[in-house]
Structures are given as C-alpha cells and as structure tokens.
Amino acid sequence: MTNLSMSTSDPIVLETRERGTETVPDTEEVPLTFRIKNLSIWYGEKRAINDVTLDISANAVTSIIGPSGCGKSTLLRSLNRMHELVPGTRIEGAVLLLGENLYALDVDPATVRRRVGMVFQKSNPFPTMSIGENVTIGLRLNGVRDQKFLNERLEKSLRMAALWDEVKDDLHKPGTSLSGGQQQRLCIARALAVEPEVILMDEPCSALDPIATAKIEELIHDLKAQYTIVIVTHNMQQAGRVSDYTAFLYLGRLVEFGPTTKIFTNPSDPQTEDYITGRFG
Amino acid sequence: MTIAAPMPVSERSASARMTPPSRFGDKAFEWLTLGMALVVILMIFLIGWQLTRGSSLAIQKFGLRFLTTSTWDPVAEEFGALPFIYGTLVSSLIALLIAVPLSIATAIYLTELAPLWIRQPIVSLIEMLAAIPSVILGLWGIFVMIPWLRNYPFPLLKKLFGWTPFFTGPILGPSMLAGGIIIAIMILPIITSVSREILRSVPNLQREAAYALGATRWEVTRIAVLSYALKGLFGAVILGLGRALGETLAVTMVIGNTPQIAASLFKPGYTLASVIANEFTEATTEIYLQALVEIGLVLFGVTIAVNLLAQLLLRTMTTTSTTRAVQ
Amino acid sequence: MMHSKRKDRHRWRKFKSALVSFGTFAAAVSVIAPLGLVFFHLLVNGASSVNWDFFTQLPKPVGSPGGGMVNAIVGSLELLVLASVVGIPIGVLGGVYLAEYGSARGNSMLRFLADVLNGVPSITWGVVVYGLVVLRFKGFSAYAGGLALGIIMVPLILRTTEEVILLVPNGYREASLALGIARWKTIVHVVMKTASKGIITGILLALARIGGETAPLLFTAFGNRFWNHDLSQPVAALPLQIFTYAIAPYDDWHRQAWAGALVLVIGIFCVNVLVRILTRERARTTA
Numbered sequence: 001m002t003n004l005s006m007s008t009s010d011p012i013v014l015e016t017r018e019r020g021t022e023t024v025p026d027t028e029e030v031p032l033t034f035r036i037k038n039l040s041i042w043y044g045e046k047r048a049i050n051d052v053t054l055d056i057s058a059n060a061v062t063s064i065i066g067p068s069g070c071g072k073s074t075l076l077r078s079l080n081r082m083h084e085l086v087p088g089t090r091i092e093g094a095v096l097l098l099g100e101n102l103y104a105l106d107v108d109p110a111t112v113r114r115r116v117g118m119v120f121q122k123s124n125p126f127p128t129m130s131i132g133e134n135v136t137i138g139l140r141l142n143g144v145r146d147q148k149f150l151n152e153r154l155e156k157s158l159r160m161a162a163l164w165d166e167v168k169d170d171l172h173k174p175g176t177s178l179s180g181g182q183q184q185r186l187c188i189a190r191a192l193a194v195e196p197e198v199i200l201m202d203e204p205c206s207a208l209d210p211i212a213t214a215k216i217e218e219l220i221h222d223l224k225a226q227y228t229i230v231i232v233t234h235n236m237q238q239a240g241r242v243s244d245y246t247a248f249l250y251l252g253r254l255v256e257f258g259p260t261t262k263i264f265t266n267p268s269d270p271q272t273e274d275y276i277t278g279r280f281g
Numbered sequence: 282m283t284i285a286a287p288m289p290v291s292e293r294s295a296s297a298r299m300t301p302p303s304r305f306g307d308k309a310f311e312w313l314t315l316g317m318a319l320v321v322i323l324m325i326f327l328i329g330w331q332l333t334r335g336s337s338l339a340i341q342k343f344g345l346r347f348l349t350t351s352t353w354d355p356v357a358e359e360f361g362a363l364p365f366i367y368g369t370l371v372s373s374l375i376a377l378l379i380a381v382p383l384s385i386a387t388a389i390y391l392t393e394l395a396p397l398w399i400r401q402p403i404v405s406l407i408e409m410l411a412a413i414p415s416v417i418l419g420l421w422g423i424f425v426m427i428p429w430l431r432n433y434p435f436p437l438l439k440k441l442f443g444w445t446p447f448f449t450g451p452i453l454g455p456s457m458l459a460g461g462i463i464i465a466i467m468i469l470p471i472i473t474s475v476s477r478e479i480l481r482s483v484p485n486l487q488r489e490a491a492y493a494l495g496a497t498r499w500e501v502t503r504i505a506v507l508s509y510a511l512k513g514l515f516g517a518v519i520l521g522l523g524r525a526l527g528e529t530l531a532v533t534m535v536i537g538n539t540p541q542i543a544a545s546l547f548k549p550g551y552t553l554a555s556v557i558a559n560e561f562t563e564a565t566t567e568i569y570l571q572a573l574v575e576i577g578l579v580l581f582g583v584t585i586a587v588n589l590l591a592q593l594l595l596r597t598m599t600t601t602s603t604t605r606a607v608q
Numbered sequence: 609m610m611h612s613k614r615k616d617r618h619r620w621r622k623f624k625s626a627l628v629s630f631g632t633f634a635a636a637v638s639v640i641a642p643l644g645l646v647f648f649h650l651l652v653n654g655a656s657s658v659n660w661d662f663f664t665q666l667p668k669p670v671g672s673p674g675g676g677m678v679n680a681i682v683g684s685l686e687l688l689v690l691a692s693v694v695g696i697p698i699g700v701l702g703g704v705y706l707a708e709y710g711s712a713r714g715n716s717m718l719r720f721l722a723d724v725l726n727g728v729p730s731i732t733w734g735v736v737v738y739g740l741v742v743l744r745f746k747g748f749s750a751y752a753g754g755l756a757l758g759i760i761m762v763p764l765i766l767r768t769t770e771e772v773i774l775l776v777p778n779g780y781r782e783a784s785l786a787l788g789i790a791r792w793k794t795i796v797h798v799v800m801k802t803a804s805k806g807i808i809t810g811i812l813l814a815l816a817r818i819g820g821e822t823a824p825l826l827f828t829a830f831g832n833r834f835w836n837h838d839l840s841q842p843v844a845a846l847p848l849q850i851f852t853y854a855i856a857p858y859d860d861w862h863r864q865a866w867a868g869a870l871v872l873v874i875g876i877f878c879v880n881v882l883v884r885i886l887t888r889e890r891a892r893t894t895a
Contacts, residue, residue, distance in 0.1 A: 082786060110302035114788030124779040128801045138787035141797055143300030153295060187783070194787055195295040302790060310792035314705035317698045320762060321721045328728065331736040383635045390632035403636055405884075410643040412876050414820025416847045417869045420854045421646045424653070424862065466642045473639060499625035520727070527729025529823040530851060554731050554823070561735070561827050577735040581728065588727035592720055 031058040033198055033228040034079060039093035041074055043086060048074045050252040051093070056198075056245075061220060061229045063243035063260070065236060067280065071252040072232045076200050079230060080116035081109040098197070114142065117191035121203040123183040125175030125190070132171035134186055138194040153193050160226075161189035162219050181212025188219065199223065201231040205238065217242050236276065240264050248272045328581060336575035338568055347575060353540040353556075355565070360572035362579060364540040368457065368550035369580075372532060373525040375461025375546070380469050381518050387469075388476035393502045404477075411470035419534030422463045427454040427535055430462075435547060446544040453537070458546035460536030464525045472521035475595070479513035480506060516594030523587040527580065529554040553580040650873060654866035662867050667833045667849075673860040677868050679835050683750070683844040687829060688815055690754020690839070691761055695818075696811055699765025703807075706766070707773035708795055719770070722763040731823035733759050738827045750836070750843035753829025757818040764817065768810025772803040809883045816879040820872060822847040846872050 034056035041049040048071045056062050056079075064072045077083035078095060081102060095102045102112050125134045135157050136150045144150060154171070158164040163185040167178070175186055184204060191199060201220075205213040220229055220242050233239050239246055239260065246263040248255045248271075256263060256272040267273045274280055333340075339347065343360060350361025387407075391400050431454045442448040483506045491505035507514075537549020538559055553576050564570040665676030706715050733756045741752040776799050784794040800807065822845075825831070830842035831852060846868055853865035 080786065082782065085782065085785065108302045108304060110788045110790055112788075113786055114296065114299065114302075118783075118786035120779060120783060120786075122779055124777075124783045126780060126783070126798055126802070128804070137784075137797075138789065139295060139299065141784075141789045141793050142302075142787075144295065144298045146298060149294070149298060190783075191787065193295070194299070299788075302788065306793070307791045310795070311705075311709055314701045314709065317701035318703075318705040318710070318718055318766070320698050320702060321718055321725060321766065324725055324759065324762065325721060327740075328732060328736050331739045332732075335735070335739045383639055386632040386635035387639045390629070390636045394629045394632055395636075403640065406640045406643055409877065409880065410640065412816060412820075412880055413643070413646060413873065414822070414847055414876070416820070416822045416851050416854075417650070417873060418642075418646065420850060420865055420869050421649055423854060424866075425645070425649050469639045469642075497621050497625035499628040500621065502628075523727045527727070527731070529729060529731045534851075534854065554729055557731055557735065558823055558826055561738075562830070574735055574739075577732055581732050584727060584729055584732075585724065588724045591727070592723050596720075 032056060033058045033098060034230075035094075035096040036079075037094045037096065039075075039078060039095060040091070041071075041078060041083060042090040043074075044088045048252055049078065052249075052252075052254045054247055054254060054257055056228060056230060058228050059224055059226070060244040061224050061231060061242055062245040062247065063239040064230065064232045064247045064249055065234070065239050065275075066249035066255075067275065068234070069251075070249045072234075072249055073202055074252075075249060076202055076230060076232045077118075079198070079200055080113050080118055082113070082118060084109065114138075114194050115196050116198040116200060117194065117196035118200045118202065119184070119187050119191055119204050121206055123180065123187050123207070125178070125183050125186050127174070127176050129175055130172045131167050131175050131178070131186060134175040135189050135193050138190060142194065153195075157189040157193040160192050160223065161185045162215065162222075163189055179212070181208050181215060184208060184212070184216060185219065188216075196227070198228045198230065201229065203232055203234060206234070213238075236264075248275060250275070332574060332578040332581055336571045336578050339571040339575040342568065343572075343575075347572075348579070351540075351542055355560075355569050358566065358568050360568070360575075362553070362572075362576055364542050365551055365553045365556050365576060366579070367542045368460075368536070368540075369526055369552040369554070369583075371457055371546075372460040372464055372536065372550060372552055373522060375458060376464035376468055376525045377518065377522060379462065379465035380472055380521060384469050384472035384517075384521070385476050385514060387473050388480055389502055389507075391473075391477055392480040393506060394498055404474075407470050407473055410466075411474070415467065415528065415530035416534075418463060418467060419531035422459065422531060422535040426463065427459055430454065430459055439547070447546050450543075450545040450547050452547050453549065455535055455537035455549050456547045457536060457543075457550035460532045460550060460552070461546075463531045463535050464528050467528055467531060468521040468524050471524055472517050475517035475520055476514055479510050479517060479595075482513070483509050512594055512597055516591050516597075519587060519591035519594060523584050523591055526587060527554060527584050528552075529558050533558050553577075553583075647873075650866065650870045653863070654868075654870035657863050657867035658870055662864070662871070666835065671858065675864070677844075677846065677849050677864065677871075679832065680844040680846045680849040680868065681871070683829070683832065683836070684819065684846040686750055686839070686843060687753050687757055687825070687845055688819060690750060691757035691818055692811075692815070694755060694758025695761025695765055695814065699762045699814070700769050700807060700811075702762070702766045703769025703771075704773060704795060704800065706770040708799070719767070722766050725763040726767075729823070730756075730760055730821050731826070734824035734827055737824070742828060745840070747840070748828060748830035748842040750829055750839040750841070753825045753843065753845065754839075756824040756828045757821060760818055760821065760824065761814045764814040765810055768813070769803075769807050772806025772810065773799060775806070776802045805886055809886050812879050812883050812886075816876045816883075819879075820847055820876055822851050 032055050034054075036052055036054040036056070039049055039052045040047060052075060064075060066072050074083050078091070083089055091103060097112070097115065101107070126137065129137060132154055135154050139150060139153060155164060158167065163182060166182065175183070178186060188199075205216050208216065217238065220231070223229060231243065243260045245258065246260045247257040248263065250271060256267060256269045263272060264276060267276060339360065347360065347362050348366065349363055350359075351363040352359045352361045353364060354360070391403060395403070431452055435452045435458075438448050439452065487505040487509055488501050491501040496504060532552055533555040536552065536555060538551050538555055539549040540551045540556070541548065557573050557577055557580075561570070561573050564573055661674065662676040663681070664678050665674070666679055667677065668675030706718060737752050737756040737759070741755060742748055780798055780802060781794055784798045785791065825845050825848050829845055829848065831848040832842045832844040836843050850865045850868045850872065853861035853868070
C-alpha cells in the first residue's frame with residue numbers, strides 16, 4: 001500500500017526516504033531496553049491503555065504517535081511509573097526494563113525514575129535555583145555530596161545537552177533567565193545528570209520555535225548513541241525526522257509498530273495510513 | 282532477540298554515589314504533617330475541655346439560671362451572667378447597625394463604582410485600619426473619642442431623641458453606645474474586605490448582561506450583583522458579628538464596666554469578654570473564678586455558633602479564604 | 609410627549625446612580641477616617657514621649673513621673689519568639705499537609721475548623737492556657753503567654769501556608785519526582801522553596817497580628833514592672849503595659865501609654881510594609 005498522497009517534492013518526506021537507506025534493524029535482531037507485555041492501565045473506570053505489547057530498542061529513538069487522547073502520554077509515563085501520580089490508577093501486565101519488571105511489588109518508583117529520566121512538554125527549570133543548581137539537583141537531593149564529582153557531572157551534562165558553551169560563564173544565573181529552547185535543553189541536562197539509561201520525552205518541542213526545535217532534534221540524534229530515547233509527539237513530521245521506530249496508538253490500543261520508514265511509507269494497517277495521511281487527527 | 286546489557290557499574294558512577302531510595306522518609310513526613318494538621322482538632326477539644334472543666338463548680342451550683350439572673354455579687358457568691366449577655370448583644374447590635382451599611386456601601390464602591398486608580402489605595406488603608414490592635418483603639422477611645430462624644434454627639438442625641446428610653450439619663454462618657462461605636466470601628470475592615478471578596482466573585486457575565494440592557498451603574502450593581510451575592514454578604518455580616526462578640530480590650534476601655542441592664546445607651550454596660558478581662562486576676566474565691574470561666578464558656582459557645590454559621594454561608598458563595606480577606 | 613418622559617426618567621435614573629456613587633464614596637471615607645484620626649492622635653500625644661528614656665528605662669515606681677518601657681518591648685519580643693516556636697512549625701507543616709496530602713473531604717473539614725478557630729476570641733485562649741499552664745505550674749509566666757499567642761498563630765499560618773503551596777505549579781513536582789527524588793524531599797526542597805516567600809509573608813502577618821494582642825496575656829504573661837530573664841516568671845509586654853497605663857489615674861502614665869502605642873503601631877506597620885514589599889517582588893518575578 002504505497003498510495004500515500006504526499007507529494008514527492010515534500011522535503012520532509014524526502015528526508016524520511018533518505019534515512020530509509022540507513023539500515024534500521026528489525027527489532028528481532030537488536031538489543032532491547034524495554035519489553036512492554038500486555039500492558040493495560042485504568043484511570044478509575046476508564047481504560048486508557050488497552051493490552052499493549054511493545055519492544056523498545058536500545059540506543060534508538062522510538063516515537064509514539066496518535067491523535068489526542070489516544071493514551072500516548074499515559075503509555076510514556078508508564079515507563080517510569082509517573083502515571084501513578086494520578087490517584088486511582090490501576091495497572092495490569094508488565095514493563096520489563098532490561099529484564100526487570102518495573103511493577104514488581106518490591107520495586108521503589110524512585111529507583112525506576114533514576115534510571116528512566118523524563119523531559120516534559122513545558123520546560124520547567126526550578127525557579128528558585130540557578131542553572132548550575134538545576135542541573136545538579138537530582139544528584140544532590142539523592143545524596144551525592146562530592147563537590148568535585150558534582151562539578152564534573154554538571155559540565156558533562158550541559159555538554160551532552162549542547163548547552164555548555166552558552167551558559168558556562170552564567171551558571172549562577174537563575175534557570176528561568178534562559179530562552180525557551182535553552183530552558184528545555186537545561187531540563188534535558190538536568191535529566192541526564194543522574195545518569196539514566198533511558199530518556200523519555202513528552203512532546204518536548206511543542207512549545208518551542210522551529211530553530212529551537214531543530215536544535216533539540218539534533219540533540220536527540222546525538223544522544224541516542226548513549227541512551228535509549230522514547231518520544232511522544234503529535235507532530236508526525238518530527239516523528240519522521242527523529243525516530244528510528246514508531247508506534248501508532250489509537251484509543252489506547254497499539255495499532256501498528258515498526259521501523260519509522262515502514263510506518264510512514266508502507267503502513268500495514270489502514271488506520272495507520274489514515275492517520276499518517278491526515279484523514280483524521 | 283537480546284536484552285541490552287545494563288551499563289557497567291563503573292560508568293554509572295552517579296548511581297553508586299546516590300543513596301538508595303527508601304519509603305521511610307515519605308511515610309514519616311506524611312505522618313508528621315498530618316499530626317500538625319490534626320492539631321486544629323485538638324485545639325477545639327482543648328478549649329471545650331478546659332472551659333467546662335474550669336467552670337464545673339459554677340455550672341453545678343447555678344445551672345441554667347446562670348444565663349437568666351442579673352446578680353453579679355462576688356461577696357455573696359451569687360453570679361448571674363445576664364447583664365453581660367445583654368451588654369455583649371446590645372453593643373454588638375449597635376456596632377452592626379453602624380458598621381454594616383458603611384462596610385457594604387464601601388465594598389460596593391470599591392468593586393463596582395470607584396475609578397480604578399483609587400481602589401488599591403483605599404484597600405490598603407482599610408488593611409492598615411485592620412492592623413491596629415484593640416488596645417490602641419481603646420486608648421484612643423478613652424482619651425479622644427469619649428470626650429468628643431460627651432461634648433457633641435451625645436448631647437445632640439439627647440436633645441433629639443431624649444424622649445425615647447434609649448437616650449435618657451446623665452451623659453458620663455463611658456457607655457454602651459461608646460462601646461458599640463468602638464466595636465463598629467474594629468469590625469469595619471473585616472466586613473468590608475469579606476464583602477469585597479464576595480462581590481468580586483460575582484461573575485462578570487451578570488454585570489455585562491445588565492449593562493447590555495441599558496442599565497445605569499447603580500442598577501447593574503443592584504440587579505446583577507447584589508441579589509446574586511446576598512447570601513455571601515449576609516455571611517460577611519455574620520462574620521463581623523462573630524468578631525464583635527469577641528472584641529475585648531477596646532470595649533473594656535470605653536464601655537464603663539458596670540454590670541447592669543438599662544435601656545439607655547448612655548449608661549455604662551459590661552460585656553462577657555470585658556468582665557473576664559477585668560476581674561479574672563482579681564477573683565479571690567474558687568467559685569468566683571469558675572463563674573468567670575463559665576462566662577468564657579458562654580462566650581465561646583456563642584462565637585463558635587456564629588462563626589460556624591458565617592463560614593457555612595461564605596462557603597456557598599466562594600472558595601476564597603477568609604483568612605486572606607481578613608489580612 | 610412620550611419621548612421627553614422617557615428622557616426625564618433616564619435623567620432621574622442617572623442621577624440616582626450618581627447619588628449612590630457619591631454615597632458609597634462617603635461611606636468609604638468614613639471607614640478610613642478612624643485610621644487617620646487614630647494616627648493623628650498617636651502622633652500628637654505620643655511622638656514627644658518617644659524618647660531615649662522610653663527605650664532604655666524601666667517603669668518608675670507608682671506615682672513617680674518618668675521612666676520607660678524597655679522591659680515591655682523586650683518582653684514582647686520574647687513572647688513573639690516563644691509563640692513562633694509553637695505556631696510556625698505546627699502551622700507550616702499542617703498547611704503542607706492540607707496542600708499536598710489528605711483527602712478532599714477530610715481536608716475540607718480541617719480547613720473549615722481552622723477558619724472557625726480564627727474567629728475564637730483571643731481572651732478565650734487566655735482562659736484555656738491559664739487552666740493548662742498557669743494553674744498547673746502555679747504562676748504566670750512568659751511560657752504561658754507565648755503558648756497562648758502561639759496557639760492563636762496556628763490556624764492563621766496553616767491557611768496562608770496551604771494557599772501558597774497550592775499555587776506552586778504541578779510541573780515542578782513532576783520534574784522533581786521524575787529525577788527519582790523522594791516525595792518528601794520534593795515537597796521540602798522544591799515546593800516549599802518555591803513557595804518560601806509566601807510562607808514567610810504569612811508568618812510575618814501572623815506575628816504582626818499577635819504582636820498587638822493583649823487579652824490572652826492578661827492572665828498568662830501577666831506583665832511585670834521589672835526586668836525578667838526567667839521565662840517561667842511573669843513578663844512585661846508592650847500591649848499589656850499600654851493597657852495598664854491607660855486605665856490608671858496618673859497623667860504621666862497616660863503620656864507613656866501614648867508613646868507605647870505609637871511605637872507598637874509603627875512596629876506593626878513596618879511588618880505590614882515589609883510584607884507588601886515581598887509580595888510585590890513576587891508579583892514582579894512571576895509576571
């Protein structure tokens with residue numbers, strides 16, 4: 001089924017096709033970070049996630065797309081147990097991080113969250129803290145006292161977030177004194193500082209202008225060498241640009257999952273094709 | 282299909298340095314803060330318990346006639362609280378009669394009619410008035426207000442209304458009327474600010490609809506705002522009443538402190554709070570002290586009931602904290 | 609014919625409206641007037657007596673002119689510190705509970721009780737603490753006075769703390785928890801820190817409120833004409849001293865009462881101005 005009605009001169013589609021020449025291995029052959037097995041999540045009576053089974057590959061970017069209210073954020077948050085912040089949630093199934101079930105009874109959510117970091121839609125550097133304090137807060141409040149180590153992590157995290165050169169002389173300034181795009185990169189540095197293995201991103205660019213967005217997308221591309229990244233986005237072009245694998249969610253069900261190029265150029269499910277081509281959204 | 286290997290520990294040096302999470306801290310903190318919040322319940326019980334315990338003798342001895350007898354004779358050990366109940370009610374009533382129209386009119390002015398630039402300064406000034414301690418207003422009452430009342434308004438009232446039982450008799454200065462006036466000054470700020478919050482919470486849609494029909498400013502206020510806010514305004518008044526009932530120092534300093542029930546407002550009076558303030562440390566016998574504690578119990582009962590009513594009324598209108606309005 | 613009748617009615621309605629505007633303005637003026645009058649007389653009667661003696665001398669024996677209120681000023685400060693020890697921890701932590709934990713219904717009930725408690729006459733607390741502390745330990749004391757004042761502070765601070773913590777955006781809580789930071793640390797180091805200015809202004813306002821309270825001190829702290837550094841003994845307090853002097857028959861004491869009143873009012877107003885400055889800064893940084 002290749003009768004997609006996107007014109008071939010559309011630069012974004014071209015980009016996807018170009019990347020299509022990179023061999024993105026099938027999930028069968030690649031190391032996995034997450035195995036999601038028959039996951040269902042209820043908010044009270046409402047079933048938000050319906051029997052989702054999904055494998056997230058290591059050192060790759062997986063995007064979750066779908067129309068509003070389909071459960072993208074819920075699914076993302078279930079990967080670091082953040083959905084539990086809403087009272088009255090119930091879960092069935094398992095999420096295995098490197099083989100360990102995150103929802104086993106003896107697992108403390110705080111441990112999970114140190115290994116699976118998160119960046120939010122609206123950048124939220126802590127207002128009472130400086131740039132430096134923002135980055136190291138995760139380490140400090142989790143018990144790290146070694147000042148030398150903190151300074152090392154501070155520089156390393158800001159470099160990984162491509163922010164070091166811009167702020168290295170201003171580390172004492174308040175975190176809120178940066179521009180929107182810089183603040184989001186600060187939040188990424190903050191998440192990186194605690195050395196997670198996975199970074200979850202919930203529509204990280206939706207509040208940013210195109211230039212800031214491009215910087216972040218570039219950053220994501222650089223980060224995947226060391227981290228596993230899962231990104232939720234309502235912007236399909238962004239999913240096409242940034243991710244290696246794409247999962248399409250609709251009304252809490254996983255409709256289709258596979259390498260991004262396949263999803264965007266040759267989807268197997270008609271619903272996927274309808275969404276991609278914009279017949280509903 | 283392989284599971285990715287976790288990063289070797291040496292590379293995850295941060296995790297090695299972080300303290301392992303424990304649920305203990307969370308639970309302990311939650312219990313600690315819960316305990317502090319429950320102190321509020323403890324406080325209510327504390328008052329009830331202390332006041333009943335401290336007045337048990339008097340309750341036993343006098344029973345219900347404590348509330349209906351007017352004799353207050355420490356020597357003969359006969360105690361009746363009626364003069365004080367009368368004094369508290371009458372002085373509070375006078376205060377409401379003076380303060381309520383002024384406060385609500387001011388609140389209306391501030392929310393509906395005043396030009397914008399004048400609103401905040403007036404609000405700030407009213408907040409400053411609220412911050413004046415009772416004893417200072419009482420001081421001013423003794424040395425400034427009473428002499429002035431004695432020289433001008435009181436004789437005028439006597440001339441105009443001396444034929445009624447309320448304004449007869451000699452004018453000494455310290456009097457029920459002076460007490461009422463000073464309480465009025467003290468409760469003006471709270472009634473005004475709570476009324477303002479109530480009026481502000483009336484949705485603009487109401488006002489806009491009335492304007493659209495061609496109403497004048499006052500008509501908009503009357504039709505769209507006041508009728509909607511009536512219950513809340515009534516709550517503000519009741520809150521002011523609660524404050525008036527418990528007002529102690531300023532009243533004590535200007536009301537004359539004579540336990541009597543008289544029709545004339547020029548005669549001195551005595552309130553529940555004032556008799557406690559004046560005589561508590563002078564109480565020589567146990568029954569005397571317990572009678573005063575019982576007066577405290579009566580005062581507490583009345584103010585709690587009035588405040589409960591006020592809070593219920595206010596909560597139907599708005600969820601704004603009255604604490605913020607009072608401050 | 610009809611046209612002019614309608615015009616007349618319209619003019620009458622406009623006139624009524626203007627009349628009401630003026631009337632309510634007059635009401636507003638009369639509400640503020642006492643403030644001006646009180647201040648005026650405080651200055652006229654008290655300013656000349658606020659001198660070095662006032663701040664450094666103890667009260668002279670009954671009948672002798674002169675002397676000061678230094679012990680009352682210090683005593684009031686001591687009482688504020690004692691009250692804070694009780695009122696601040698209970699009020700702030702209780703407010704944290706209502707904002708961060710609990711159930712909707714339970715919290716609503718606690719809030720209601722706190723608001724009702726804010727309306728209890730302060731003299732009632734004097735009677736309660738008299739029974740609890742003064743009788744038990746057989747004497748008036750600064751501890752008793754501080755306890756009474758501290759109890760009054762609790763529901764005040766509880767409500768103001770709760771309100772400012774509820775204003776902290778949820779995004780900060782989420783960001784902190786997502787770093788694996790424990791919930792209690794999130795509340796203390798992120799949420800309360802963000803709300804710190806509001807919490808402090810709430811405390812300051814409560815202190816200004818109880819700093820002027822006299823009734824609860826009448827039979828707890830009781831007052832003292834001399835220095836007292838033993839907190840288990842009666843202690844002087846500025847509002848108490850003003851009251852004692854005001855109702856006494858000596859002119860010189862009246863003069864000093866005015867001075868004391870002026871100093872007390874200025875102290876309270878300084879705290880209020882400080883609060884105003886802090887809240888304006890907060891408004892500017894969030895804008």
